[in-house]
Amino acid sequence: MQEQVNMDDIFTQSEDVVSREIEGEYILVPITAGIGDMEDEIYSLNPAGRAIWDKLDGQKSLNTIKEELLDEFEGTEKEIKDDVTGFISELYQRKMVNRV
Amino acid sequence: MFDPSIREESAQEFSEQAVLQLVDTVLKKNALFRMRAHGWSMFPFIRDQDIVTIAPFIEPPKIGDIAVFKHPAYHCLAIHRIVGRYGDFYLLRGDNSRQYDGWLHSEKIFGKVSDLKRKNKKVNLGLGIERFMIAMLSRMEMLIEMRKSLLYFLRPFLKRRGVSISLKKSTRLL
Numbered sequence: 160m161q162e163q164v165n166m167d168d169i170f171t172q173s174e175d176v177v178s179r180e181i182e183g184e185y186i187l188v189p190i191t192a193g194i195g196d197m198e199d200e201i202y203s204l205n206p207a208g209r210a211i212w213d214k215l216d217g218q219k220s221l222n223t224i225k226e227e228l229l230d231e232f233e234g235t236e237k238e239i240k241d242d243v244t245g246f247i248s249e250l251y252q253r254k255m256v257n258r259v
Numbered sequence: 260m261f262d263p264s265i266r267e268e269s270a271q272e273f274s275e276q277a278v279l280q281l282v283d284t285v286l287k288k289n290a291l292f293r294m295r296a297h298g299w300s301m302f303p304f305i306r307d308q309d310i311v312t313i314a315p316f317i318e319p320p321k322i323g324d325i326a327v328f329k330h331p332a333y334h335c336l337a338i339h340r341i342v343g344r345y346g347d348f349y350l351l352r353g354d355n356s357r358q359y360d361g362w363l364h365s366e367k368i369f370g371k372v373s374d375l376k377r378k379n380k381k382v383n384l385g386l387g388i389e390r391f392m393i394a395m396l397s398r399m400e401m402l403i404e405m406r407k408s409l410l411y412f413l414r415p416f417l418k419r420r421g422v423s424i425s426l427k428k429s430t431r432l433l
Contacts, residue, residue, distance in 0.1 A: 179284045181277045186268070188285055195285040197270045197278070197294040198310065207263035234261040246263040253265075 164244045164251065166225065169259040171217030176255050178212070185209045189255060207232065211246055217259050221247065270295060275335040282327065282336060286315040286370045296338060300353030301325070303406065304385030304393070305375060311338060312374035320349055320365060323390030325372040331361050338372060340390070342398040352397055354385070355406075 177188045187202040188195040250256045285292040330337040343350030351360040396402040
């Protein structure tokens with residue numbers, strides 16, 4: 160079941176996730192119990208996912224992020240809103256972002 | 260189309276350079292990094308497909324530590340033992356390798372192997388207090404010969420127990 164995410168919510172990247180661009184791919188490594196595990200948990204973000212990730216600074220609401228994305232990407236307001244909430248829900252379920 | 264997504268990656272998809280950067284990034288966060296070892300250059304203490312946990316150095320590296328570094332010749336991630344020290348420079352060599360990797364400054368060494376698992380079982384041999392002796396034997400060119408002699412005498416017993424012993428030529432680890 161997806162976590163309920165509202166457009167007024169503010170999220171920040173979890174401190175327990177290490178991120179870095181490597182060979183053109185944006186990689187996320189969750190640190191679980193102090194360990195990054197290459198055999199179990201390594202993720203990559205596509206360019207749209209990275210655009211959202213970079214904006215999760217703990218200050219902007221999802222509404223503000225959506226407005227910024229409307230200027231940067233093609234898509235209707237509803238499409239981008241649905242994509243943002245769906246993506247953030249997934250990250251939240253994986254404990255990669257924290258609600259402020 | 261916008262469509263943001265997150266995808267789970269398989270360890271096999273990463274190039275050697277990418278693994279290097281991953282290890283460097285995670286250790287700089289003072290976290291540990293767990294990954295699968297490839298190769299036989301640290302045989303018998305680390306074997307192909309063992310799972311190694313790499314930790315950042317909290318105190319200066321010591322002789323006998325199994326260091327993780329970018330190999331100066333092959334430019335890939337290597338996991339070899341520190342067998343010598345001169346100031347801030349360290350001499351490295353695989354336990355099953357006849358060649359030294361060369362002297363590396365401590366800044367070039369990412370971390371050390373702090374834990375080892377083989378087939379889901381913890382392996383301690385080579386990481387404990389005996390590591391200093393292993394490093395000394397390696398430096399004195401005696402480690403490989405001693406291992407071979409030991410295996411020669413033990414082979415009949417090990418065969419009887421169904422243990423297969425490999426004397427593969429040394430290869431780079433990772």
